[in-house]
Amino acid sequence: MAKVAECDERSSRRRLPPGERRQQIVDGAVAFFAEVGLEGNTRDLAKRLGVTQSLLFNYFATKDDLIEAVYEQVYLNRLSPDWPTRLTDRSVSLRQRLLDFYTEYSTLIFQYEWMRIFMFSGLYGAQLNRRYLKHLGDVILRPLLGEIEFAARSDETPVMEDIWNLHGGIVYIGIRQHIYRMPCPDDPSEAISRAVDRFLLSFGIAPGD
Amino acid sequence: MAKVAECDERSSRRRLPPGERRQQIVDGAVAFFAEVGLEGNTRDLAKRLGVTQSLLFNYFATKDDLIEAVYEQVYLNRLSPDWPTRLTDRSVSLRQRLLDFYTEYSTLIFQYEWMRIFMFSGLYGAQLNRRYLKHLGDVILRPLLGEIEFAARSDETPVMEDIWNLHGGIVYIGIRQHIYRMPCPDDPSEAISRAVDRFLLSFGIAPGD
DNA sequence: CTTTTTATAGATCATTTGCTCAATAAGACT
DNA sequence: AGTCTTATTGAGCAAATGATCTATAAAAAG
Numbered sequence: 368m369a370k371v372a373e374c375d376e377r378s379s380r381r382r383l384p385p386g387e388r389r390q391q392i393v394d395g396a397v398a399f400f401a402e403v404g405l406e407g408n409t410r411d412l413a414k415r416l417g418v419t420q421s422l423l424f425n426y427f428a429t430k431d432d433l434i435e436a437v438y439e440q441v442y443l444n445r446l447s448p449d450w451p452t453r454l455t456d457r458s459v460s461l462r463q464r465l466l467d468f469y470t471e472y473s474t475l476i477f478q479y480e481w482m483r484i485f486m487f488s489g490l491y492g493a494q495l496n497r498r499y500l501k502h503l504g505d506v507i508l509r510p511l512l513g514e515i516e517f518a519a520r521s522d523e524t525p526v527m528e529d530i531w532n533l534h535g536g537i538v539y540i541g542i543r544q545h546i547y548r549m550p551c552p553d554d555p556s557e558a559i560s561r562a563v564d565r566f567l568l569s570f571g572i573a574p575g576d
Numbered sequence: 577m578a579k580v581a582e583c584d585e586r587s588s589r590r591r592l593p594p595g596e597r598r599q600q601i602v603d604g605a606v607a608f609f610a611e612v613g614l615e616g617n618t619r620d621l622a623k624r625l626g627v628t629q630s631l632l633f634n635y636f637a638t639k640d641d642l643i644e645a646v647y648e649q650v651y652l653n654r655l656s657p658d659w660p661t662r663l664t665d666r667s668v669s670l671r672q673r674l675l676d677f678y679t680e681y682s683t684l685i686f687q688y689e690w691m692r693i694f695m696f697s698g699l700y701g702a703q704l705n706r707r708y709l710k711h712l713g714d715v716i717l718r719p720l721l722g723e724i725e726f727a728a729r730s731d732e733t734p735v736m737e738d739i740w741n742l743h744g745g746i747v748y749i750g751i752r753q754h755i756y757r758m759p760c761p762d763d764p765s766e767a768i769s770r771a772v773d774r775f776l777l778s779f780g781i782a783p784g785d
Numbered sequence: 786c787t788t789t790t791t792a793t794a795g796a797t798c799a800t801t802t803g804c805t806c807a808a809t810a811a812g813a814c815t
Numbered sequence: 816a817g818t819c820t821t822a823t824t825g826a827g828c829a830a831a832t833g834a835t836c837t838a839t840a841a842a843a844a845g
């Protein structure tokens with residue numbers, strides 16, 4: 368075998384600043400684990416990244432540490448902190464607030480990586496998953512219940528389980544799309560607005576407010 | 577009836593008829609894989625069953641074969657064949673048909689093993705999962721759309737995506753309970769009936785019919 | 786009882802997989 | 816240029832894991 372590849376761009380090693388390389392690894396790991404599951408092996412991941420497997424352990428002491436970094440990357444900034452206030456801003460119609468939220472939220476979460484990492488981490492009982500759901504309930508859905516109670520014109524009073532039902536019906540679109548890989552509408556916004564309108568109507572809240 | 581069962585559980589070796597042993601392995605595998613995921617290893621499974629690991633391979637040529645048997649066991653008889661006719665039986669009020677279906681269906685699927693094996697198999701793209709969902713859409717939800725169209729009194733016409741929304745909102749209860757392990761109502765029937773009523777109301781269908 | 790059958794156990798193989806470490810070379814600095 | 820730092824590699828270890836094979840003993844048959 369002749370040692371030819373001295374300056375071959377593709378096969379020669381490329382040094383990156385540690386911060387950059389670390390981020391590259393995390394990004395690749397997110398895509399990789401989302402696809403094959405969290406038990407995907409580090410050799411395949413390294414191959415996909417175009418680096419050696421041992422390099423991964425230069426940036427993460429254990430595979431679990433890497434997965435933890437994947438979790439943090441994926442869960443980061445998924446719940447914008449300004450939604451609680453926007454959802455309770457009664458200068459905007461309740462319907463509009465709900466549409467704004469779920470339009471924005473669905474574009475954020477109806478993504479292959481998020482949906483699948485979220486589901487995997489949920490199945491394996493990851494703490495971040497539980498914390499996220501508790502947070503969602505506390506700062507989004509619970510205030511939402513209050514807003515709907517306030518706006519309700521029918522004799523029916525909403526309970527928390529109703530809000531989870533609205534939320535679940537919408538989230539289920541993303542589950543069908545990315546977990547089950549079923550054919551789904553390209554744009555879920557119509558399905559969302561119809562679900563929101565049905566929900567509000569049942570509490571006597573007309574589209575106007 | 578047989579007195580085989582009085583054998584000492586801790587005794588070194590217990591012979592079972594092959595059919596019985598096979599079923600015991602499949603049952604144990606369902607519980608085991610539901611808990612730890614489909615990558616759970618065969619040694620832990622054997623330990624839990626109280627048999628040697630090599631015995632598993634006497635009944636299943638490969639681990640994949642065992643998992644296939646797990647799938648079949650779990651997916652078997654989950655969709656009763658008489659629901660299509662019951663759901664379209666217009667001598668019963670539409671609301672009652674929906675309540676009957678989802679009450680029965682939720683007791684069938686809101687179970688730890690089913691929910692988790694279904695989700696794992698979905699994530700890994702199992703054929704049985706896709707076939708199940710297609711079947712569900714074809715023989716349950718599609719006819720349901722027809723029934724709601726027929727009974728609708730409002731100007732709104734339901735579309736398939738609305739039915740998936742109703743379905744998803746209900747199924748999400750089981751996902752919260754068994755995938756995310758969140759605190760959930762012990763009995764989901766009230767949440768279900770409220771969701772059904774909201775849905776019907778939005779199409780102008782009163783509880784009477 | 787003895788013999789036969791075969792379900793089961795125990796030892797073991799061949800890979801796979803997480804992880805380590807010394808050697809190497811890319812890029813920065815003089 | 817030459818030197819130094821360190822990001823990266825390649826070889827390899829130890830444990831885990833799917834799978835194999837033969838010896839064993841439980842239960843049935845004679």
